[in-house]
Amino acid sequence: MESTRGKIYITRRLPKEVTSRLQEVFDCKWWDHEDVPVPRELLLQEIKTADGLLSMVTDRIDSELLDAAPRLRAVSNMAVGYDNIQVEEAKKRNVIVCNTPDVLTETTADLTVALLLATSRRLEESAIFLKNDEWKSWSPFLLAGLDVHHKTLGIIGLGRIGQAVARRAFGFGMKVLYYNRHRRMAEEQSLGVEYRDLESLLRESDFVCVLTPLTADTYHLISERELSQMKPTAVLINTARGPVVDEVALYTALKNNQIWAAGLDVFDREPVRASHPLVHLPNVLALPHIGSATVDTRMAMANLAVDNLILALTGKEPKYRVC
Ligand code: NAP
Numbered sequence: 001m002e003s004t005r006g007k008i009y010i011t012r013r014l015p016k017e018v019t020s021r022l023q024e025v026f027d028c029k030w031w032d033h034e035d036v037p038v039p040r041e042l043l044l045q046e047i048k049t050a051d052g053l054l055s056m057v058t059d060r061i062d063s064e065l066l067d068a069a070p071r072l073r074a075v076s077n078m079a080v081g082y083d084n085i086q087v088e089e090a091k092k093r094n095v096i097v098c099n100t101p102d103v104l105t106e107t108t109a110d111l112t113v114a115l116l117l118a119t120s121r122r123l124e125e126s127a128i129f130l131k132n133d134e135w136k137s138w139s140p141f142l143l144a145g146l147d148v149h150h151k152t153l154g155i156i157g158l159g160r161i162g163q164a165v166a167r168r169a170f171g172f173g174m175k176v177l178y179y180n181r182h183r184r185m186a187e188e189q190s191l192g193v194e195y196r197d198l199e200s201l202l203r204e205s206d207f208v209c210v211l212t213p214l215t216a217d218t219y220h221l222i223s224e225r226e227l228s229q230m231k232p233t234a235v236l237i238n239t240a241r242g243p244v245v246d247e248v249a250l251y252t253a254l255k256n257n258q259i260w261a262a263g264l265d266v267f268d269r270e271p272v273r274a275s276h277p278l279v280h281l282p283n284v285l286a287l288p289h290i291g292s293a294t295v296d297t298r299m300a301m302a303n304l305a306v307d308n309l310i311l312a313l314t315g316k317e318p319k320y321r322v323c
Helices: 016-023 040-049 063-067 087-092 105-120 123-131 160-171 185-190 198-204 224-228 247-255 295-313
Strands: 007-010 027-030 052-055 074-077 096-098 152-156 175-179 207-210 235-238 261-264 284-286
Touching (some): 007 016, 007 040, 016 027, 016 295, 063 087, 074 295, 087 096, 096 295, 105 123, 105 160, 105 207, 105 261, 105 284, 152 160, 152 198, 160 175, 198 224, 247 261
Parallel strands (some): 007 027, 007 052, 152 175, 152 207, 207 235, 235 261, 261 284
């Protein structure tokens, strides 16, 4: 006899302690690989019978997929960003969309600051220098970098993660500027951050961190013009989403030393290969999208995605609902 329980499809292998919580309530199937995304054709097949989907940033949830999913009532994305989901299309079909903010805020802020320190103090170059046995003598300006302390940090997108980065920056005695579409008067008071329009922020900052979501408005928010407004000694950090920065313009700016360096956790099209032009520049530190990648935080995100899905499919309000 066919089960009357709801059906869930999970697009990656997750730890058993996470999936078992879903299995208590639903019939679950999953793509049993951790490192490879579920093939599109298989997802289009599996979604036909699913009431709920637990998705990753690597899954494209678009009208084609939603049209193939007559029973689908909820998509729970294991990420705070949901640029992989056509939210308006989900809304039209009364499909609930959930995400996992907050639990990854501090971890992603840590990584953002790690990139800021590593690029300014040339940590990757220095470590490679040593591993290549090139260290022959102490010398006055050997691998000399930039100071971070007491410099000016510009945060583009002072949301949850942006504020967590600001709190860390104050520990380094930095002055913190921010640019958002809306001023945050409460945070200006409580944190001591100062609002600037985008151009002023770019002109005044020694470090610029991009922390907006990827939307139609933020696509290529940082392009040739914005890069030309930055100081030649400025460092750009992108831990948001790759397409917020125009990679071709960034490559040119870095190659011509129009800006000092960049720290990138995200790229236009991921995964990037080692042959990607930006990865090879000596003034770029490139990471494979590991902003929230600590064991504790990934477990928290997975558990929150499960909570959201259970709540949404049992007629209750999910903890974090996009639509
Ligand atoms: P959040 O709390 O929603 O903050 C986003 C901020 O961006 C808000 O302050 C928002 O303010 C601002 N913003 C939105 N559109 C803007 C625009 N057009 N121009 C200027 N500012 C704009 O989000 P969060 O939790 O901090 O996360 C931010 C993003 O980080 C996520 O969406 C995700 O893509 C990325 N992320 C990456 C990783 C990673 O692994 N690298 C991990 C976690 C998150 P206004 O609405 O006032 O403009």
